[in-house]
Amino acid sequence: xxxxxxxxxxxxxxxxxxxxxxxxxxxxxxxxxxxxxxxxxxxxxxxxxxxxxxxxxxxxxxxxxxxxxxxxxxxxxxxxxxxxxxxxxxxxxxxxxxxxxxxxxxxxxxxxxxxxxxxxxxxxxxxxxxxxxxxxxxxxxxxxxxxxxxxxxxxxxxxxxxxxxxxxxxxxxxxxxxxxxxxxxxxxxxxxxxxxxxxxxxxxxxxxxxxxxxxxxxxxxxxxxxxxxxxxxxxxxxxxxxxxxxxxxxxxxxxxxxxxxxxxxxxxxxxxxxxxxxxxxxxxxxxxxxxxxxxxxxxxxxxxxxxxxxxxxxxxxxxxxxxxxxxxxxxxxxxxxxxxxxxxxxxxxxxxxxxxxxxxxxxxxxxxxxxxxxxxxxxxxxxxxxxxxxxxxxxxxxxxxxxxxxxxxxxxxxxxxxxxxxxxxxxxxxxxxxxxxxxxxxxxxxxxxxxxxxxxxxxxxxxxxxxxxxxxxxxxxxxxxxxxxxxxxxxxxxxxxxxxxxxxxxxxxxxxxxxxxxxxxxxxxxxxxxxxxxxxxxxxxxxxxxxxxxxxxxxxxxxxxxxxxxxxxxxxxxxxxxxxxxxxxxxxxxxxxxxxxxxxxxxxxxxxxxxxxxxxxxxxxxxxxxxxxxxxxxxxxxxxxxxxxxxxxxxxxxxxxxxxxxxxxxxxxxxxxxxxxxxxxxxxxxxxxxxxxxxxxxxxxxxxxxxxxxxxxxxxxxxxxxxxxxxxxxxxxxxxxxxxxxxxxxxxxxxxxxxxxxxxxxxxxx
Numbered sequence: 001x002x003x004x005x006x007x008x009x010x011x012x013x014x015x016x017x018x019x020x021x022x023x024x025x026x027x028x029x030x031x032x033x034x035x036x037x038x039x040x041x042x043x044x045x046x047x048x049x050x051x052x053x054x055x056x057x058x059x060x061x062x063x064x065x066x067x068x069x070x071x072x073x074x075x076x077x078x079x080x081x082x083x084x085x086x087x088x089x090x091x092x093x094x095x096x097x098x099x100x101x102x103x104x105x106x107x108x109x110x111x112x113x114x115x116x117x118x119x120x121x122x123x124x125x126x127x128x129x130x131x132x133x134x135x136x137x138x139x140x141x142x143x144x145x146x147x148x149x150x151x152x153x154x155x156x157x158x159x160x161x162x163x164x165x166x167x168x169x170x171x172x173x174x175x176x177x178x179x180x181x182x183x184x185x186x187x188x189x190x191x192x193x194x195x196x197x198x199x200x201x202x203x204x205x206x207x208x209x210x211x212x213x214x215x216x217x218x219x220x221x222x223x224x225x226x227x228x229x230x231x232x233x234x235x236x237x238x239x240x241x242x243x244x245x246x247x248x249x250x251x252x253x254x255x256x257x258x259x260x261x262x263x264x265x266x267x268x269x270x271x272x273x274x275x276x277x278x279x280x281x282x283x284x285x286x287x288x289x290x291x292x293x294x295x296x297x298x299x300x301x302x303x304x305x306x307x308x309x310x311x312x313x314x315x316x317x318x319x320x321x322x323x324x325x326x327x328x329x330x331x332x333x334x335x336x337x338x339x340x341x342x343x344x345x346x347x348x349x350x351x352x353x354x355x356x357x358x359x360x361x362x363x364x365x366x367x368x369x370x371x372x373x374x375x376x377x378x379x380x381x382x383x384x385x386x387x388x389x390x391x392x393x394x395x396x397x398x399x400x401x402x403x404x405x406x407x408x409x410x411x412x413x414x415x416x417x418x419x420x421x422x423x424x425x426x427x428x429x430x431x432x433x434x435x436x437x438x439x440x441x442x443x444x445x446x447x448x449x450x451x452x453x454x455x456x457x458x459x460x461x462x463x464x465x466x467x468x469x470x471x472x473x474x475x476x477x478x479x480x481x482x483x484x485x486x487x488x489x490x491x492x493x494x495x496x497x498x499x500x501x502x503x504x505x506x507x508x509x510x511x512x513x514x515x516x517x518x519x520x521x522x523x524x525x526x527x528x529x530x531x532x533x534x535x536x537x538x539x540x541x542x543x544x545x546x547x548x549x550x551x552x553x554x555x556x557x558x559x560x561x562x563x564x565x566x567x568x569x570x571x572x573x574x575x576x577x578x579x580x581x582x583x584x585x586x587x588x589x590x591x592x593x594x595x596x597x598x599x600x601x602x603x604x605x606x607x608x609x610x611x612x613x614x615x616x617x618x619x620x621x622x623x624x625x626x627x628x629x630x631x632x633x634x635x636x637x638x639x640x641x642x643x644x645x646x647x648x649x650x651x652x653x654x655x656x657x658x659x660x661x662x663x664x665x666x667x668x669x670x671x672x673x674x675x676x677x678x679x680x681x682x683x684x685x686x687x688x689x690x691x692x693x694x695x696x697x698x699x700x701x702x703x704x705x706x707x708x709x710x711x712x713x714x715x716x717x718x719x720x721x722x723x724x725x726x727x728x729x730x731x732x733x734x735x736x737x738x739x740x741x742x743x744x745x746x747x748x749x750x751x752x753x754x755x756x757x758x759x760x761x762x763x764x765x766x
């Protein structure tokens with residue numbers, strides 16, 4: 001027998017058996033096979049040619065064909081081919097049809113070509129130009145572009161692979177999947193492109209790798225890898241997991257949507273085909289789509305959770321430390337920035353406006369620069385909006401802003417934008433709680449109220465109170481007193497002031513204190529207030545105390561005003577009046593309304609031949625002290641009283657030496673009166689020279705009444721002079737010796753009132 005005859009005989013026997021089985025099978029409910037390719041003549045290389053073929057594979061599947069060619073290497077070529085895999089307990093039925101196939105029955109590997117189609121019992125239908133099928137594994141490999149449909153889903157790839165046992169389709173090189181749920185319009189469609197895709201329709205899951213892009217609901221999603229879960233029957237998305245450089249781009253017309261989300265991973269969920277939520281993890285970031293004032297511009301955190309409603313952004317939750325940047329008071333401008341360990345933000349359904357915001361754990365608000373300064377607020381907690389009933393500072397929306405409550409170690413700091421500005425120049429306000437109103441697209445602090453352990457540090461100013469309010473537009477910080485709390489207090493290089501209410505214009509700084517005002521003006525070596533000139537009537541270095549009904553300080557004019565019944569004193573030196581004004585550029589003092597002063601002066605004593613200290617009390621309707629001239633002027637029924645003498649007149653002027661303590665002279669005009677121990681004088685003018693102890697008087701006429709042992713003598717003249725010691729008087733240039741009056745006892749009213757015991761002096765009476 002020739003070598004070639006044995007395989008031929010075996011082939012003929014096999015063919016006879018196969019033909020019988022095939023004939024029976026074809027008589028059953030078999031779909032019509034494709035038309036075999038036209039063959040002009042038998043293949044001259046084939047050892048056997050037959051019509052009809054039926055090949056059973058190891059997994060129970062069969063291959064049937066209209067025509068078969070067998071070759072001496074054991075391979076075969078089939079025309080009009082159909083691969084049939086019947087349904088099993090864990091699989092659906094499966095068929096492949098093609099114009100021709102080639103393979104080896106022993107290895108169960110077949111190559112199919114010429115209009116290959118794949119059809120599964122669950123509705124998957126695919127086409128390609130060529131494929132290979134391995135009966136041992138049930139894998140269909142398609143090296144050429146393939147296209148599939150199943151329900152509302154379309155799939156295609158430049159190459160594909162179908163895992164028949166698992167029912168999984170692999171799309172390779174350029175995978176495209178399109179989901180068309182049972183809804184009208186293109187907006188309901190989802191299109192996914194990637195380098196590779198794995199589709200498991202039975203499980204409702206797809207895996208995309210090597211760069212995937214998803215277009216769904218007007219949004220575009222991108223990532224290195226994507227897992228998409230869907231509802232197979234409706235071809236509708238349930239969830240999408242994006243991993244590796246994940247991005248979600250919002251729709252152009254999405255009012256409260258975001259322009260872009262990005263993170264290492266993004267998990268997106270849907271409900272009834274509508275976007276429900278997104279969870280971003282790892283360098284998470286959201287960029288707002290609407291540039292209107294106060295709307296989200298840029299949000300970043302390690303983890304961000306986003307909730308949607310009606311297609312628009314409803315709530316954003318940021319954990320593990322997040323930052324919120326808002327657009328400013330103009331479209332596109334930078335606005336408020338919020339940093340915190342935890343942030344939850346609720347947006348209005350109809351827009352991207354913030355309805356409420358909660359922040360916890362190291363909260364910091366940074367406002368955009370305004371008027372040459374930047375403002376930051378730090379606290380442990382922040383509640384913005386939400387209609388807090390406890391927020392007393394603002395009316396929320398009714399005042400054109402959004403109410404904000406800061407709790408726990410609150411600090412507000414205002415810093416200069418200029419790089420040359422140092423932290424020492426900052427304004428720092430601290431409290432247990434801050435209630436505020438944010439306006440101007442939340443980029444501006446409109447109102448502020450501090451509660452509990454309030455402190456202020458601004459330049460040299462230090463202030464404290466139980467409560468305070470702040471008007472940023474006017475830079476006006478007002479400290480107020482709780483009924484049961486401590487009185488507010490402000491300290492600076494000038495000293496301190498305490499009152500029931502203290503208002504500080506920080507731009508001055510100007511100060512106004514009202515109700516139960518008291519304080520101290522200090523002068524220390526550490527003071528840098530070189531421009532503040534202290535009146536020389538007060539001793540240098542020692543504090544000056546004051547009480548008043550109100551106090552104000554005008555920084556531009558350097559005027560300190562004490563009103564409402566004021567009293568300033570230092571040791572035995574004192575000024576009283578309804579209003580006392582100290583000019584700190586000159587050291588001048590102005591007082592009015594029932595003025596009373598007490599000053600300690602040095603006056604010459606001829607008997608001791610030295611200066612002695614005396615306490616002098618002055619009164620008048622007004623007072624003016626000229627610090628440069630060292631002159632004190634009392635006006636309006638003025639009096640000046642010291643031990644042994646009382647001066648009176650319309651105007652009294654005291655001229656002091658350079659030390660502002662030693663008396664030089666006194667000048668009085670208008671209705672002059674003088675009471676000494678032994679003399680009573682009336683005149684039009686009076687001049688007293690302390691060094692000489694000389695009195696010079698003019699009048700029409702001058703009257704001098706001298707008292708001695710209950711008897712009086714009157715001397716008159718146009719010009720009268722006498723000395724504080726000695727008995728001689730000069731009247732109109734004529735000297736007169738003191739003699740007893742022959743008129744008897746002194747008339748009533750000519751005896752001088754005794755000096756008050758409240759104003760003691762070491763100087764002897766004159």
